[in-house]
Amino acid sequence: MIVAGVGFSSGAAAAEIVALVRRAESLAGHAAEILAAPDFKEDAACLREAVQTLGLPLRLVDRAALAAAQENCPTQSEVAAQVVGLGSVAEACALAGAGEKSHLLVARLTQGNVTCALAGDLP
Template sequence: MIVAGLGLRSGCDMQVILDLLHAAQECCGRQADLVAVPAFRYDEPGLRAAVAHLGLMLRGVTRAQLLAAQPRCISHSARALAATGVASVAEGCALAVAGPRSRLVVPRLTGTHATCAMAQGEDA
């Protein structure tokens, strides 16, 4: 399973998310099976539109899950830490949902108002 993790600001545009997902998928050489985001961003309109456009499932990640994944993240952002209390949102979401023995296949990519990372679960 390939999980695309996203971190995004409130009001992030659908096209920004689509562009980041496409860039991450090109780096990985595979399409994501699902998208994971922090639970506090789950209902963002641009996100929901992007995921629906691609026909992917969306999974919300709790704060506890994000915190548990942090030691496995390789990118850290002081801005994200100050804003959310988590230093690696996109990588944390991808790793949390892909499973405890998952690995990053695309470290954090940064776009306008969003970040994206991809993790591969054991079964992929």
């Protein structure tokens, strides 16, 4: 299973999320099967619109799972750590969403107001 994990600021647009997920898929050579996002962004209109555009199921990741995944996230953001208390959001969402045996296929990409990473249980 391949999971695209995303993080985004309040100024993000759905088109930004979609474009960055597509870029990550292109770099990985694999399509995402699930979009994972932090549960504290559940009500964001841009997330719901992106899910609809991408045609992917949404997996919301809770703070405890995001925190547990931090040790496996090579990219840490001081800004994210200050704003949400976690140094990695996109990578943590991807890893937590893809399960215990997953690894990063594409480390965090950043474009505009969005970050994205891909994780999966591929060899």
